[in-house]
Amino acid sequence: xxxxxxxxxxxxxxxxxxxxxxxxxxxxxxxxxxxxxxxxxxxxxxxxxxxxxxxxxxxxxxxxxxxxxxxxxxxxxxxxxxxxxxxxxxxxxxxxxxxxxxxxxxxxxxxxxxxxxxxxxxxxxxxxxxxxxxxxxxxxxxxxxxxxxxxxxxxxxxxxxxxxxxxxxxxxxxxxxxxxxxxxxxxxxxxxxxxxxxxxxxxxxxxxxxxxxxxxxxxxxxxxxxxxxxxxxxxxxxxxxxxxxxxxxxxxxxxxxxxxxxxxxxxxxxxxxxxxxxxxxxxxxxxxxxxxxxxxxxxxxxxxxxxxxxxxxxxxxxxxxxxxxxxxxxxxxxx
Amino acid sequence: xxxxxxxxxxxxxxxxxxxxxxxxxxxxxxxxxxxxxxxxxxxxxxxxxxxxxxxxxxxxxxxxxxxxxxxxxxxxxxxxxxxxxxxxxxxxxxxxxxxxxxxxxxxxxxxxxxxxxxxxxxxxxxxxxxxxxxxxxxxxxxxxxxxxxxxxxxxxxxxxxxxxxxxxxxxxxxxxxxxxxxxxxxxxxxxxxxxxxxxxxxxxxxxxxxxxxxxxxxxxxxxxxxxxxxxxxxxxxxxxxxx
Numbered sequence: 001x002x003x004x005x006x007x008x009x010x011x012x013x014x015x016x017x018x019x020x021x022x023x024x025x026x027x028x029x030x031x032x033x034x035x036x037x038x039x040x041x042x043x044x045x046x047x048x049x050x051x052x053x054x055x056x057x058x059x060x061x062x063x064x065x066x067x068x069x070x071x072x073x074x075x076x077x078x079x080x081x082x083x084x085x086x087x088x089x090x091x092x093x094x095x096x097x098x099x100x101x102x103x104x105x106x107x108x109x110x111x112x113x114x115x116x117x118x119x120x121x122x123x124x125x126x127x128x129x130x131x132x133x134x135x136x137x138x139x140x141x142x143x144x145x146x147x148x149x150x151x152x153x154x155x156x157x158x159x160x161x162x163x164x165x166x167x168x169x170x171x172x173x174x175x176x177x178x179x180x181x182x183x184x185x186x187x188x189x190x191x192x193x194x195x196x197x198x199x200x201x202x203x204x205x206x207x208x209x210x211x212x213x214x215x216x217x218x219x220x221x222x223x224x225x226x227x228x229x230x231x232x233x234x235x236x237x238x239x240x241x242x243x244x245x246x247x248x249x250x251x252x253x254x255x256x257x258x259x260x261x262x263x264x265x266x267x268x269x270x271x272x273x274x275x276x277x278x279x280x281x282x283x284x285x286x287x288x289x290x291x292x293x294x295x296x297x298x299x300x301x302x303x304x305x306x307x308x309x310x311x312x313x314x315x316x317x318x319x320x321x322x323x324x325x326x327x328x329x330x331x332x333x334x335x
Numbered sequence: 336x337x338x339x340x341x342x343x344x345x346x347x348x349x350x351x352x353x354x355x356x357x358x359x360x361x362x363x364x365x366x367x368x369x370x371x372x373x374x375x376x377x378x379x380x381x382x383x384x385x386x387x388x389x390x391x392x393x394x395x396x397x398x399x400x401x402x403x404x405x406x407x408x409x410x411x412x413x414x415x416x417x418x419x420x421x422x423x424x425x426x427x428x429x430x431x432x433x434x435x436x437x438x439x440x441x442x443x444x445x446x447x448x449x450x451x452x453x454x455x456x457x458x459x460x461x462x463x464x465x466x467x468x469x470x471x472x473x474x475x476x477x478x479x480x481x482x483x484x485x486x487x488x489x490x491x492x493x494x495x496x497x498x499x500x501x502x503x504x505x506x507x508x509x510x511x512x513x514x515x516x517x518x519x520x521x522x523x524x525x526x527x528x529x530x531x532x533x534x535x536x537x538x539x540x541x542x543x544x545x546x547x548x549x550x551x552x553x554x555x556x557x558x559x560x561x562x563x564x565x566x567x568x569x570x571x572x573x574x575x576x577x578x
Contacts, residue, residue: 118390125398
């Protein structure tokens with residue numbers, strides 16, 4: 001048995017099992033995140049939220065999924081059929097692909113690669129393609145406007161996300177995600193780099209097209225943007241992709257700033273994955289809280305915030321961090 | 336074995352999609368095939384052990400440059416069939432130029448001779464036990480820092496040049512000045528007035544905002560909506576009527 005597991009096909013089998021063990025809980029959490037969001041929004045707006053399907057509304061996610069699968073899927077006559085169908089799949093696949101490098105606890109990453117953070121950055125910068133392709137393939141004015149907005153928005157906020165990541169890398173001295181978490185064993189990066197944490201959080205909202213930056217949908221001005229022509233399960237894939245991306249961004253924030261699986265207050269008897277999940281839930285709560293609190297940004301305000309506030313701020317903080325690290329001799333030398 | 340299969344798959348898809356970039360009729364499809372080609376090139380980099388280059392290729396070209404390409408191609412209304420009309424006429428010339436370049440390439444590559452043990456003579460070989468990200472960083476930021484900075488400055492100059500050439504000062508545009516807006520206070524914004532019953536706005540002195548000043552005649556800008564309007568801060572005539 002051990003000989004088989006060490007061989008080539010055995011490795012493939014192990015990877016497949018690991019992938020399933022990661023993706024199945026992830027998809028279930030995506031489903032329950034939708035319920036959690038409606039419950040939290042309900043609580044904030046002094047109403048109950050979904051409470052009919054199942055005990056305390058807990059089966060609502062599966063009722064919604066069933067509804068989306070059963071609904072008719074309409075492909076508009078003028079649409080580019082292939083791209084129209086492939087766009088929601090692309091969104092979902094990209095949201096799941098990134099999890100290959102996420103370390104759930106020390107050594108629990110499916111692929112512990114040296115350039116883990118670059119891989120995550122690359123994959124998250126690709127998620128815009130799902131929206132652009134959907135907007136273009138729909139052959140509809142509103143969908144196209146949504147796609148254009150999304151393209152400009154993603155490119156703008158990626159710049160500041162890049163600088164934030166570089167700042168963290170300067171402090172960690174490695175591109176490996178496990179290494180980044182380990183380097184936070186004395187102090188989480190959220191403490192010395194707090195402004196960068198805020199910049200990253202807001203940029204992550206923009207990157208995932210969440211309110212108050214959901215201009216690609218903007219139902220009050222461009223109906224539902226790139227989602228206009230979608231129905232049934234292809235709409236559902238976009239919907240699930242958005243929530244999977246939220247969880248991914250929360251996981252990235254946990255790894256970069258909140259110390260990944262590291263325990264707080266020396267409570268190390270609680271296993272690492274529980275800490276990791278607890279921190280992700282903490283960040284996700286903020287995502288939902290922001291949605292319930294802030295009105296949608298106007299488009300020029302969005303661009304102004306990205307280019308005139310976050311870009312100079314993150315650039316300044318990057319130079320400051322590098323200067324402090326060099327001056328104090330704190331630069332990690334882990335070549 | 337798996338690496339060999341992966342190489343041939345990446346290489347075949349790369350060549351196929353590169354061919355489709357130039358041959359597909361729809362420009363948006365061309366850009367999408369270009370993205371597929373970038374992806375497969377990144378896969379080839381990964382197989383060659385250059386994981387940093389692979390990731391940077393995806394981040395820079397696929398994540399940013401190709402998005403802008405797609406943006407522009409989708410926005411432009413270019414009739415590509417019209418552009419293709421000359422293809423028949425110019426194809427022989429293009430093929431001739433291509434053939435000459437290809438021949439030159441063959442002559443060069445065929446005559447290329449490597450020194451024995453060429454890897455030992457590399458100016459900066461990757462040291463053993465160093466990841467290629469660290470090796471690249473050392474090379475660029477330590478050994479060749481001045482050349483790297485010079486390259487950065489050239490790009491900066493190019494960027495400034497592009498902005499200077501394309502930027503137009505639109506004096507007449509209604510730009511929001513957030514500083515002015517936030518500096519407004521009750522005292523210079525609101526005025527409480529007692530309005531007599533039956534009196535019109537002219538008698539009480541409540542006036543509508545003045546129309547924006549007429550634009551100067553030599554201003555050929557079509558996009559402005561006329562008039563400086565920095566945040567409504569100086570609109571002395573806009574009185575809120577007291578209810």
